[in-house]
Amino acid sequence: MASLGERIKQIRKQQGLTLQALAGDQLSKGMLSLIENNKANPSMESLSYIAERLGIERNELLQEMPTAELRALLDEIEEKRRNVSGTSDEMMSGFEEIAERIHPYVEKLPFRYESARLLEIYSRCCYQTKRYDWKPAFDRAEAIYEQLHLINSVADLHMFRALMKFTEHQYTEALASLQASRKTIEEQSGVLDPLKKLDFDYYESILYSATGDQKNARRLMEEAIEYSRKHQIFYQINALYRLAGFEALLAGDLERKDYYVGKLKLFAEFSDDPEINAYANAIEIHYLNSFTHEYEKADQLLEETRNLLDEEDFYFLEKGKALFGIGRIEEALDCFKQHRMNSFIHHPYDLSMHYEKEAYMALIYEQLDEHEQAKIYAQKAKELIEPMPDLPYKQFILETHRKIWGKAG
Template structure:
């Protein structure tokens, strides 16, 4: 929205005529020229108009269209955590780039564009968005918000799978986080969470230390947004290492949290009320019990009526059905209905989540193997392995390579 249009809109919202706003300072004709963008007001006139309208000069002079920007952000495509809204961005944002408001809401749209450019592997364009956002906050002296956006920028690198660069950047930001955390302690929580995610690939001790520090901070600040997720990751890690005591300890913390907060979004991650953290997906010890647990899980989640859970259930119901078919021994059904794209999603995912999806998709090569089609099974496994080639050495791939040993055993 132009300066003139913003003045005109503000005047009309307050029920003022041209004469009312012009007063004795300027003529009605001059004000009309300003509102129609045929003349630029002097700073003295702009100061007068803003005071008369009861708004700031910054509000009047900001570029873009605030209403359009809000409407973009409210679009439901950004609520879908499984499908990247690339077409929407190209058709509705990039074509009207000049409408992005020079405001905090506008910075959120620039964040969306940065993610889009990360996803499209366009680093220069992504960096341009980061400079735009950082400049906006630094210019206003909001250094803590500029730092928060740096952390958002690091997270956006999940879309381009630049894990090492992201992790190194987080280490470099540690001192800045320490300096500015007093302005917003949520920044420190967010920092510890995303650092733990990226540390999984490179430094398991750092992963554990960041996770423990985050949990201490959660209790101190009485904010538990990351609590269930980080405890689940720690429980899974210790379970896979064979440390039963610590596996149970962190699992118990997840159970208590979900009992206290049963409406948490994390409930979709709860395998069973007794054993919320699932360790194995394919190589389970008791297939019949596992099928019963899965069926109970499906029934429990399907009863939760909110948008996030509905989308989650829609995307995962196919995966659940295939796992149940596999564990019931219906191998031909798995082979006939397997769709790799349902597992290998293009969206940003935590490395552990990517590994878990690869493990779950292994029901397909394992079904081929069980049907005696060993060469096909090996070829299928190799294709799945390629999807996690950049993270195949992290510890959480344990079950995946146990499956490989079975399929490739001579």
């Protein structure tokens, strides 16, 4: 990595200038030699003078990557980040590719917004994949954002730091961290940017529900939805409707569940986005399977929406439940065996839903007269669900365990 003095010397020689020619009448030849040999540091005034004599911007001397190269790299990385999707393995592969692409540049990124953004993306990808140490890059990104007074970007990093605790299932600590960050950002900025306000509201409501505080979770969701409506800001509205609809389902408030599912469908039509409609259908499929046990209706809706659903994660789980309810147990077992829970799932509600799979497999093995296999899956389901909140999923799993382990043999 070239030092400041080395870069000055390199550019001077590229332009065919002698020390005396570059020094001009404001610097001595001796002082310039000391600067080039890293034995003296130029003042900002002297650095500006040297840059002017070389016909370049002062920042070109301070930075270790040309501006055009830096911007091109960021554009490339942003495009790669937008295209990360699919299964857990596919997403991990995408994050690894991004981290690998940025890694050679990390130590020579200059003090610029583009560098901070690259460091932020790099640190996020490193955290997810555990490929490199994420923290030094994260801290550098935060320092640059703070010195450039980019409060929204600082807020994003604060939220990410809180959500790290969420991914480690430290829900109470995650909520406290997010609330402390929100207070800090509000004190720095006076009034939160509307989009950041909605981000904080959304994540705080998720964390409230994860800690079992349904009252505050619902309050924040409804406040955020009303704020979005009042200000005609549709950012996060899709996620808020989905969260509100699912919360209402678990609370047994079917009128409110239908209201938010209807809102999702209207927003899907408004935005011409079939994936949003698939989210609405996913809530209905889960409701039909796990709450009203209308398995044939659930199966029909599943097939109508299959091409828009996460197949390994959601589709095979709900398809297995529907087939089990219909009585096609061997087909159901095959679906459950194909199910793979997304590694990015961390909320207790989502985890509990997926842990039901082992209980269903236990019931299937019991019907197939494979009692020992049934006991293994019933026990696994029980161990997974015990730390989770007291939801219908937990009741179903524990009842399945009692039923199977209560049998002799």
